[in-house]
Amino acid sequence: MKVLRLATSAAEGVLTFVPEPKSPHGVDVTPDGEDIVVGGKLDTHGTVFSFAKIKAQIDAGKFESKDPYGVPVLSFKDSIRGQVELGLGPLHTQFDDKGNAYTSLFLETVVAKWSVKDLKVIDKLSTHYNIGHLVAAEGDTIHPDGKYLIAMNKWALDRFTKVGPLLPQNFQLVDLTGQKMTLLYDMPIPLGEPHYAQMIKADKLHPIDVYTPGEDPILGAKSPDAVEPGKERVERRADGVHVYMTAIRSHFTPDIIRANEGDTVHLHIDNLEQAYDATHGFAINSYNINISIEPGEHSDITFVADKAGVFPLYCTEFCSALHLEMAGYLLVEPKAGASGDPAAKTAALPAAPVAPEKP
Ligand SMILES: [Cu+2]
Numbered sequence: 193m194k195v196l197r198l199a200t201s202a203a204e205g206v207l208t209f210v211p212e213p214k215s216p217h218g219v220d221v222t223p224d225g226e227d228i229v230v231g232g233k234l235d236t237h238g239t240v241f242s243f244a245k246i247k248a249q250i251d252a253g254k255f256e257s258k259d260p261y262g263v264p265v266l267s268f269k270d271s272i273r274g275q276v277e278l279g280l281g282p283l284h285t286q287f288d289d290k291g292n293a294y295t296s297l298f299l300e301t302v303v304a305k306w307s308v309k310d311l312k313v314i315d316k317l318s319t320h321y322n323i324g325h326l327v328a329a330e331g332d333t334i335h336p337d338g339k340y341l342i343a344m345n346k347w348a349l350d351r352f353t354k355v356g357p358l359l360p361q362n363f364q365l366v367d368l369t370g371q372k373m374t375l376l377y378d379m380p381i382p383l384g385e386p387h388y389a390q391m392i393k394a395d396k397l398h399p400i401d402v403y404t405p406g407e408d409p410i411l412g413a414k415s416p417d418a419v420e421p422g423k424e425r426v427e428r429r430a431d432g433v434h435v436y437m438t439a440i441r442s443h444f445t446p447d448i449i450r451a452n453e454g455d456t457v458h459l460h461i462d463n464l465e466q467a468y469d470a471t472h473g474f475a476i477n478s479y480n481i482n483i484s485i486e487p488g489e490h491s492d493i494t495f496v497a498d499k500a501g502v503f504p505l506y507c508t509e510f511c512s513a514l515h516l517e518m519a520g521y522l523l524v525e526p527k528a529g530a531s532g533d534p535a536a537k538t539a540a541l542p543a544a545p546v547a548p549e550k551p
Pocket residue numbers: 441442471472473507508509510511512515518
């Protein structure tokens with residue numbers, strides 16, 4: 193990553209500092225783009241900086257001091273429009289469509305609703321407990337939606353059935369339509385509180401239903417190793433064993449993979465389905481391989497077959513009534529002389545006859 197060093201930034205005049213009272217946390221720009229709200233965390237205020245005031249000082253070359261690297265520092269009082277007395281531990285701020293801001297107060301465990309124009313608190317809503325981030329509907333944009341907010345709380349004690357020492361995070365849905373905030377719903381989720389999550393209207397989403405056949409989602413294009421139906425094969429090359437495999441309800445082709453102990457195995461698997469939601473999985477548990485292959489998707493997996501033996505491979509999505517039959521075997525022949533006992537080698541292969549892989 194290319195970076196501008198502090199000395200260069202100071203010399204070129206592209207960086208300016210502005211002081212903040214104590215331990216700044218969230219930095220959020222108001223929907224009109226005119227102010228920056230900084231949550232003080234160890235200060236009881238939200239400080240509202242004015243872009244216009246900051247810009248005027250920079251344009252006039254009016255600086256209070258310089259930091260040790262030579263970066264100019266602005267005057268605090270000449271940079272702010274004002275401060276709002278919020279309470280204990282202000283972190284992050286979101287906005288609605290009526291000129292209000294909503295700041296999470298971590299220590300006080302509340303959401304504070306306040307007027308951006310008047311810098312006055314209008315309402316506080318208790319959360320359970322220790323709110324971190326919060327997200328309002330399109331509340332980070334120039335056109336906030338204003339109807340809902342989710343408080344993302346780090347602690348959840350006293351709230352849900354006890355099942356052991358590990359508790360979920362509690363997400364609380366809040367109605368913003370009235371003057372006072374109303375708690376609508378608690379949702380425990382087994383996931384750390386996301387940072388700067390976004391809530392957007394569903395009609396903004398236009399996802400694809402299925403991948404075009406052979407598409408590698410990382411390339412965003414057809415994979416050079418895409419596998420066409422009927423052209424499944426196994427190729428032994430200088431860099432290892434390449435398996436070109438297809439998956440469709442409910443069969444892997446080929447369903448027997450033969451390798452020698454120590455071989456590098458390259459699996460190229462295409463889900464041939466073009467039906468929406470016809471997802472397959474592919475797992476070789478003993479080799480710690482477990483992937484999801486969505487309809488049309490091409491996947492590549494490379495691993496070293498360093499354990500001799502017979503290992504089941506199977507689909508992990510309940511894809512049809514024959515899902516349990518969507519399985520096969522990886523056969524890894526022991527290195528010659530590895531065990532010294534030909535009987536051991538025989539024991540490693542399945543007793544039942546195995547159809548040879550397709551050419
Ligand atoms: Cu399946």
